[in-house]
Amino acid sequence: MLYESAAAALRHTLSPALRGILWKSLGLTLGILLFAWFGLTRLIQWFQTSHHISAQYPILDTVAYYLAGFGLFVALAYLMPAISILVAGFFLDYAAEIVERTDFPADPPGQAMPYGLAMVYAVRFAGLTLLVNLVALAIFFIPLVGVAAFFGANAYLLSREYFEMAAARFRPLPEAAEMRRSHAARTLLAGCLLAGLMVVPVVNLVTPLFGIALMVHLHKRLSGRRPQLRQPGTLAPPLPPR
Template sequence: MILASAYAALRRVVSPGLRGILLRSIGLTVLLLAIAWAAATRGVDWLLAQETVTDAYPWIDTLGVILAGAGFLVGALYLIPAVSALVASIFADEAAAVVERTDFPADPPGEELPVLPAIGYGLRFFGLTLLVNLAALALLLVPVVNIAAFFLANAYLLSREYFELAANRHHPRAEAVALRKRHAGRVFLAGAVIAGFLLIPIVNLATPLFGVALMTHLHKRIVGTQARRGAGALTR
């Protein structure tokens, strides 16, 4: 179920139906990362400018900015999950609607979240993901623990949030949460696939749409399996 959902999601992300949303989501992700990089380098530049030593040795100022930029490239790996979470919350309903209409045309379409709850959910998703990845970044000097913490934390958090983004289109929030908990193992494995996707440079810019498409497929398969089992029980 997980591999089939991942393959279907990857195929759908690069399809013509989602191509426009994909380009917009990548563009927004790159823009937000560029703003963060500019803020980081300007911040370091300002801090160095407060030190009198840079007056006598101006090259220290330049070196500091270069090191800040290089450090941000490393830190970007930990920032991309949070930025992807924010972008996903913006494009989730639009992307999920395309996936549902294209891959599940016989099923009733989901409903978009109202604007204010959607904004609140998106900010919550962004904040949680940012905090988790800042904690993983703090373990940067402990290589094995760091990677394990990054992967497991993102697998859990992304599995939970992306699945609920997809499920909330068809169920009240309490039911979506209960459905996720009943299928926690499969949902976590799907989150592990998304976390692995994050580790692939450049490709990880498509994480928001991949995560939405994957969890839309997984939700549909879980609900479809339950429906078939229910129908089978009624015929016995």
């Protein structure tokens, strides 16, 4: 079931129908990452200047330069899951609707959550993910423990966020959460896949869109639905204008 859902999600992520959303998602993600990079580099420069590190210990300035570069790379890697969840809040419903209409045309499409509620939900989860990853970052240098904490925490958080947001298009949020718990093994395995993609440079930039498509398919399959194959060249029913 997970293999079929992942294959369908990959097909959708690279499809012309989602290409516009893909570029918007990439642009927003890169914008947030650049903003975070700018803020962290300025913070490091301020710390060095305010503590007169360069003047007192010139050699430490060079060492700090390379350590800062490595540290920023690690820090941004730990920020990616939270950024992914925040980005998903902007594009989830429209991307989910495309997947539903393309692969499940006989089923009525889901109902989007009110935009304000969807963003509150996304921001809340992004904040929780950021907090959890800051804790994981604090224990990064403990052998194995830091990596295991990062992977395990994000597998759970990503599976919870994406599945519940996809399921909430068809059922109340408490019922969506209960469905996730009832299928915890499968949803968590999907979360492990997403957490693994998060640590792959460049690939992690398309993870939000892939995660949306993946969980739409997984939710449908767990609900007893199967995608309907189309003949080559056949178009999906048109979407309402956005």
